[in-house]
Amino acid sequence: MEPLKAIRSRTVVIPNSNIDTDQIIPARFLRTTTREGLGKQLFADWRYRSDGSDNPDFVMNKPESQGCQVLVAGNNFGCGSSREHAPWALYDAGIRAVISTEIADIFRNNSLKNGLLPVVIEASAHAWLLANPGALIEVDLQANRVTLPDGRIAAFNIEPFARYCLLNGVDELGYLLSQEPRIAAYEKLHALEWHE
Amino acid sequence: MTNAKTLFQKVWERHEVAPETPDTPAVLFIDLHLVHEVTSPQAFSVLRERGLKLRRTDLTLATMDHSTPTRTEQVFGGAPISIESAAQQIRQLEQNCAEFGVELLGLRSAQRGIVHIIGPESGITQPGKTVVCGDSHTSTHGAFGALAFGIGTTEVGQVFATQCLLQRKPRSFAINVNGAMPAGVTAKDLILAIIGRIGVGGGTGFVLEYRGPTIRALSMDERMTICNMSIEAGARAGMIAPDETTYEYMKGRTRAPQGAAWDSALARWRELPGDEGARFDREIEIDAATLEPMITYGTNPGMVVPISGSVPVRHDDAVFDKALAYMGLTAGQPLRDQRIDSVFLGSCTNGRISDLRAAASVLRGRKIAKGVQMLVVPGSQAVKKAAEAEGLDIVFKEAGAEWRESGCSMCLGMNGDLVERGSYSLSTSNRNFEGRQGVGARTLLASPLTAAASALRGKITDPRDIVTGA
Numbered sequence: 322m323e324p325l326k327a328i329r330s331r332t333v334v335i336p337n338s339n340i341d342t343d344q345i346i347p348a349r350f351l352r353t354t355t356r357e358g359l360g361k362q363l364f365a366d367w368r369y370r371s372d373g374s375d376n377p378d379f380v381m382n383k384p385e386s387q388g389c390q391v392l393v394a395g396n397n398f399g400c401g402s403s404r405e406h407a408p409w410a411l412y413d414a415g416i417r418a419v420i421s422t423e424i425a426d427i428f429r430n431n432s433l434k435n436g437l438l439p440v441v442i443e444a445s446a447h448a449w450l451l452a453n454p455g456a457l458i459e460v461d462l463q464a465n466r467v468t469l470p471d472g473r474i475a476a477f478n479i480e481p482f483a484r485y486c487l488l489n490g491v492d493e494l495g496y497l498l499s500q501e502p503r504i505a506a507y508e509k510l511h512a513l514e515w516h517e
Numbered sequence: 518m519t520n521a522k523t524l525f526q527k528v529w530e531r532h533e534v535a536p537e538t539p540d541t542p543a544v545l546f547i548d549l550h551l552v553h554e555v556t557s558p559q560a561f562s563v564l565r566e567r568g569l570k571l572r573r574t575d576l577t578l579a580t581m582d583h584s585t586p587t588r589t590e591q592v593f594g595g596a597p598i599s600i601e602s603a604a605q606q607i608r609q610l611e612q613n614c615a616e617f618g619v620e621l622l623g624l625r626s627a628q629r630g631i632v633h634i635i636g637p638e639s640g641i642t643q644p645g646k647t648v649v650c651g652d653s654h655t656s657t658h659g660a661f662g663a664l665a666f667g668i669g670t671t672e673v674g675q676v677f678a679t680q681c682l683l684q685r686k687p688r689s690f691a692i693n694v695n696g697a698m699p700a701g702v703t704a705k706d707l708i709l710a711i712i713g714r715i716g717v718g719g720g721t722g723f724v725l726e727y728r729g730p731t732i733r734a735l736s737m738d739e740r741m742t743i744c745n746m747s748i749e750a751g752a753r754a755g756m757i758a759p760d761e762t763t764y765e766y767m768k769g770r771t772r773a774p775q776g777a778a779w780d781s782a783l784a785r786w787r788e789l790p791g792d793e794g795a796r797f798d799r800e801i802e803i804d805a806a807t808l809e810p811m812i813t814y815g816t817n818p819g820m821v822v823p824i825s826g827s828v829p830v831r832h833d834d835a836v837f838d839k840a841l842a843y844m845g846l847t848a849g850q851p852l853r854d855q856r857i858d859s860v861f862l863g864s865c866t867n868g869r870i871s872d873l874r875a876a877a878s879v880l881r882g883r884k885i886a887k888g889v890q891m892l893v894v895p896g897s898q899a900v901k902k903a904a905e906a907e908g909l910d911i912v913f914k915e916a917g918a919e920w921r922e923s924g925c926s927m928c929l930g931m932n933g934d935l936v937e938r939g940s941y942s943l944s945t946s947n948r949n950f951e952g953r954q955g956v957g958a959r960t961l962l963a964s965p966l967t968a969a970a971s972a973l974r975g976k977i978t979d980p981r982d983i984v985t986g987a
Contacts, residue, residue, distance in 0.1 A: 343951070351583075352600065356559045366952045397718035403652055404555075493675065498678065504679060
């Protein structure tokens with residue numbers, strides 16, 4: 322995984338609240354056994370018309386949205402299913418951070434494991450971002466803050482261990498594997514319960 | 518400072534391999550890892566890429582449910598699985614389980630079913646366990662006093678390799694339910710009302726514990742319906758303390774402890790319920806006596822009203838307007854008598870035997886409305902067999918419904934069972950998101966009783982208006 326330190330990008334804004342993972346990537350695209358190439362199915366039912374052509378009204382299809390790495394969305398982004406295909410699709414489409422006032426638990430966890438930053442900021446800065454699509458902002462993971470074009474700052478929190486992994490481009494599995502002696506000791510203590 | 522602990526705290530602390538610190542999450546041991554075909558292939562690939570073994574095959578159980586067909590000939594032979602990518606996913610799971618030594622309840626197994634139905638019915642879901650699965654409705658297993666939650670595919674790989682997960686301790690949220698549920702009001706209506714009250718993000722960051730006399734009076738099937746939809750309020754887990762109802766349900770099930778092991782397990786389980794005076798981070802009170810059957814009108818499960826109610830009126834809310842436009846409904850419109858085109862009875866929310874019995878009690882000796890398609894999909898092959906032994910399949914078929922093999926089916930549009938674009942689906946499943954049941958499908962969530970009553974008239978119908986033939 323590539324280290325993620327800071328992102329400087331214009332924003333693309335989808336103001337809807339409660340955007341669920343079925344919108345981010347519909348279930349019919351989950352019949353895959355790999356994680357690659359899901360970006361073209363991102364927001365498929367909003368992005369494409371029923372004949373498969375691009376829906377020109379959908380924000381991500383507009384010329385000014387191309388190359389944007391930051392998605393600003395309404396409250397409670399990523400609710401619904403546990404499909405990791407949702408952050409895979411966003412990442413594959415070039416998104417590196419999602420900003421909202423609330424981000425659903427499982428989606429947030431999944432994002433942190435895939436180099437996609439789930440950023441929760443306070444309501445007034447969020448409202449400004451919703452009202453100003455295309456704003457050039459900086460999301461700085463080293464400083465835990467978003468800087469708006471006028472210099473205003475909105476702080477955010479990322480779970481410290483996940484933050485360490487993102488900043489250094491390492492995944493969590495290595496750390497978990499290093500816990501082997503403690504896991505083995507736990508198993509020895511509880512062995513009876515699993516086999517009665 | 519008190520030492521009184523909640524059910525959640527007790528289960529959490531028993532599973533800490535390493536407690537959390539400011540820098541690192543807790544390392545939490547997982548007692549049961551349920552696996553299915555959709556969220557596991559990329560996790561098996563990680564094991565392969567890194568040359569790792571699956572650490573605890575004895576605590577891992579796989580089945581297939583999401584992308585599997587429900588037509589008998591596609592399950593048991595005579596016709597190929599109509600969707601090639603689904604067939605491929607099924608083959609992949611078979612190969613992965615064989616390669617890594619995981620027990621698989623495969624496509625033709627009599628023990629197969631929706632993963633959250635077969636865990637409890639086999640007895641492998643047990644009080645005090647930590648249970649995970651790459652599926653958000655893993656919260657279902659919390660009905661037994663397990664700490665059960667959905668995980669992503671990276672985490673599936675972590676559990677494969679280490680049997681552990683890195684977790685920050687969630688906060689606790691007590692939902693205290695009092696009052697007897699009126700006739701015609703079911704567990705589904707209760708959980709929909711709770712989600713309507715706290716909102717689809719109201720449980721984010723919390724583990725819910727459903728408590729109080731109303732919950733104690735519920736059967737295990739009903740408790741599973743409640744815990745199942747905890748995720749629809751944003752909570753990863755919902756729990757109910759185990760009691761005699763739990764133990765009675767579990768006793769004698771094939772994967773439950775037997776003989777002396779049962780007695781020692783029982784002694785352990787009896788220590789799990791929360792201590793008197795244990796504190797929650799948040800609490801609310803619900804009066805079940807005031808509830809009606811509930812029905813959703815929008816595009817998330819929090820957009821829900823009593824069945825006698827109307828679509829709410831909201832001003833200057835573009836997201837709300839968009840939801841109503843998608844649903845083809847207007848603000849202020851009564852829900853009762855709204856036309857429906859199809860009915861889906863099934864899913865991990867309402868695919869258990871008691872759900873089928875409830876719907877059959879309404880349909881017995883009657884016909885569903887002309888032009889309405891009704892699909893009845895048992896939650897597992899065991900549920901199917903039990904229903905057939907009681908003749909429920911005959912009741913459904915004589916009423917004009919289709920009777921299928923078990924699976925997730927029409928709950929999510931990925932296995933060939935789809936709702937047509939623009940048509941109204943009265944569904945006993947858990948999500949009414951845009952496109953969930955098929956592109957352009959308009960989902961109305963309700964209980965099995967409401968689904969059956971509505972099927973008879975082809976319109977949203979209060980089940981209390983139909984005299985049951987039970």
